[in-house]
Amino acid sequence: MSTLCIHGLGYIGLPTAAMFANYDHDVVGYDTSEEVVTRLSDGEVHFDEPGLRAFVTQAIESEQLTISNEVVEAKYHIICVPTPFDRETKEAGLEYVESAGQAIEPHLRPGDTVILESTVPPGTTADVLRPILEESGLDAGEDFALAHCPETVLPGDIITELKQNARIIGGVNGVSTEAAVRLYESFVEAEIHTTANATTAEFVKLIQNTFRDANIAIANEIAKLAHDYEIDSREAISLANEHPRVNIHHPGPGVGGHCLPVDPWFLGQNSEELDLIKHAREVNDGMSGYIIDILKEELGGLEDTKIAIFGVAYKGNVGDTRESPGLKLARELQAVSPQQEIAMPDGGVEVDTSSSPSITLHDPHVNDQTLQLLSREEAVDGADAIVIATDHDEFEEIDPLFISRFMNNNLVIDSKAILDEDRWNTEGFRVSRI
Ligand SMILES: NC(=O)C1=CN([C@@H]2O[C@H](COP(=O)(O)OP(=O)(O)OC[C@H]3O[C@@H](n4cnc5c(N)ncnc54)[C@H](O)[C@@H]3O)[C@@H](O)[C@H]2O)C=CC1
Numbered sequence: 001m002s003t004l005c006i007h008g009l010g011y012i013g014l015p016t017a018a019m020f021a022n023y024d025h026d027v028v029g030y031d032t033s034e035e036v037v038t039r040l041s042d043g044e045v046h047f048d049e050p051g052l053r054a055f056v057t058q059a060i061e062s063e064q065l066t067i068s069n070e071v072v073e074a075k076y077h078i079i080c081v082p083t084p085f086d087r088e089t090k091e092a093g094l095e096y097v098e099s100a101g102q103a104i105e106p107h108l109r110p111g112d113t114v115i116l117e118s119t120v121p122p123g124t125t126a127d128v129l130r131p132i133l134e135e136s137g138l139d140a141g142e143d144f145a146l147a148h149c150p151e152t153v154l155p156g157d158i159i160t161e162l163k164q165n166a167r168i169i170g171g172v173n174g175v176s177t178e179a180a181v182r183l184y185e186s187f188v189e190a191e192i193h194t195t196a197n198a199t200t201a202e203f204v205k206l207i208q209n210t211f212r213d214a215n216i217a218i219a220n221e222i223a224k225l226a227h228d229y230e231i232d233s234r235e236a237i238s239l240a241n242e243h244p245r246v247n248i249h250h251p252g253p254g255v256g257g258h259c260l261p262v263d264p265w266f267l268g269q270n271s272e273e274l275d276l277i278k279h280a281r282e283v284n285d286g287m288s289g290y291i292i293d294i295l296k297e298e299l300g301g302l303e304d305t306k307i308a309i310f311g312v313a314y315k316g317n318v319g320d321t322r323e324s325p326g327l328k329l330a331r332e333l334q335a336v337s338p339q340q341e342i343a344m345p346d347g348g349v350e351v352d353t354s355s356s357p358s359i360t361l362h363d364p365h366v367n368d369q370t371l372q373l374l375s376r377e378e379a380v381d382g383a384d385a386i387v388i389a390t391d392h393d394e395f396e397e398i399d400p401l402f403i404s405r406f407m408n409n410n411l412v413i414d415s416k417a418i419l420d421e422d423r424w425n426t427e428g429f430r431v432s433r434i
């Protein structure tokens with residue numbers, strides 16, 4: 001069994017480190033964050049993912065996985081660091097990939113293999129990471145192997161998908177590809193596909209998420225069309241999907257997470273050819289505006305209203321709020337009424353926010369002190385409308401009769417179509433589905 005150093009112990013690196021360790025490799029998990037290292041060393045898993053705590057504990061207790069704040073020499077280095085998205089430039093930040101490369105370079109030995117798992121724009125492994133590693137005086141493909149092996153696991157089901165998803169591996173040459181394949185074969189149960197080069201593997205990963213994003217954009221546009229024809233978009237989509245070659249996804253409040261809304265931009269980072277893909281992004285980003293229009297129409301305007309948003313996680317049953325549609329909706333609602341500047345007698349200026357809708361947030365899965373999340377009852381107290389923005393299981397169980405006692409008005413926008421509409425109607429609610 002091989003020695004491995006995993007760089008970055010987040011949603012991807014930590015389960016990957018534990019997986020290799022539980023398959024008898026000697027793994028050192030390295031993270032630059034002192035907090036992450038300390039918490040993991042104390043046996044605490046710092047984010048919410050089903051089954052992960054026990055899986056990591058098993059790996060640490062068997063002494064196959066060690067948590068460290070230092071990079072070590074290893075036969076395999078696997079890079080799972082963030083690739084953040086710059087909303088202004090719409091580009092990938094590669095600074096963490098670069099610093100991981102710089103940290104590996106002094107420890108690199110002939111015969112070692114470096115694998116980049118982070119999601120990156122096409123060309124990153126060959127044009128950004130390779131030159132940094134070659135500062136060591138060793139040649140990629142000759143003295144050490146270098147490959148990209150993108151990660152495709154679904155948050156909420158990471159441990160199962162790590163083993164069961166097909167892998168795409170592309171090295172800077174055939175020897176590099178083979179070295180990476182040999183490693184992943186130790187636990188991957190699905191097929192391992194190889195590509196001509198690392199850039200193809202990077203491209204494949206990005207078009208998978210781009211396809212899903214564009215498909216959801218079609219679903220969102222269908223939902224808006226169906227609304228105009230006064231028909232149920234979900235029923236129509238489900239019936240359309242009875243065709244053997246049609247698979248339309250589900251409409252909703254927009255597309256969240258740090259992958260689907262971001263990867264289409266990574267795909268176009270070094271090309272001028274994004275067109276339909278860019279438009280699909282705009283359709284998905286426009287869903288918060290569409291919900292605001294429904295709220296305005298149903299409430300006769302938003303002045304002095306109170307809107308409760310249920311769900312600020314980016315999707316159901318996770319606690320991650322990156323690119324959250326619920327939070328985007330809250331921000332846009334707060335900006336709906338232009339705040340009036342009032343000239344004061346002393347010559348100063350005050351901002352009158354009295355006409356802006358007031359927003360409350362509720363999410364049983366999110367634990368973020370900065371968001372001022374409220375309990376279910378506090379959030380709906382005096383509210384004119386509830387917007388269900390995430391399909392958490394808990395929301396399906398909400399008792400409309402109980403909720404109605406607190407509310408000032410009776411509107412519910414169910415953007416995920418998870419409520420029992422008849423039951424809510426019976427208790428006097430007007431339910432509008434996306
Ligand atoms: N979370 C997901 O669902 C998926 C993520 N990805 C991709 O995987 C990559 C990692 O994503 P996440 O695990 O979600 O990120 P994350 O933010 O959860 O974790 C990244 C970790 O890397 C650490 N780190 C930063 N720079 C480092 C360095 N130079 N050396 C060692 N550690 C360093 C951070 O402290 C953090 O703990 C990203 O490119 C992401 O797009 C791919 C598929 C799924």
Ligand SMILES: CC(=O)N[C@@H]1[C@@H](OP(=O)(O)OP(=O)(O)OC[C@H]2O[C@@H](n3ccc(=O)[nH]c3=O)[C@H](O)[C@@H]2O)O[C@H](C(=O)O)[C@@H](O)[C@@H]1O
Binds near residue numbers: 250251254
């Ligand atoms: C092609 C694909 O399924 N990619 C997955 C995706 O994970 P992620 O959790 O971001 O995906 P998701 O479950 O589609 O959710 C993204 C967003 O899309 C929304 N969503 C999803 C499906 C749908 O029919 N309608 C819809 O509106 C969700 O509510 C959420 O806001 O991106 C991950 C990644 O690349 O990080 C990748 O590993 C996962 O396999």
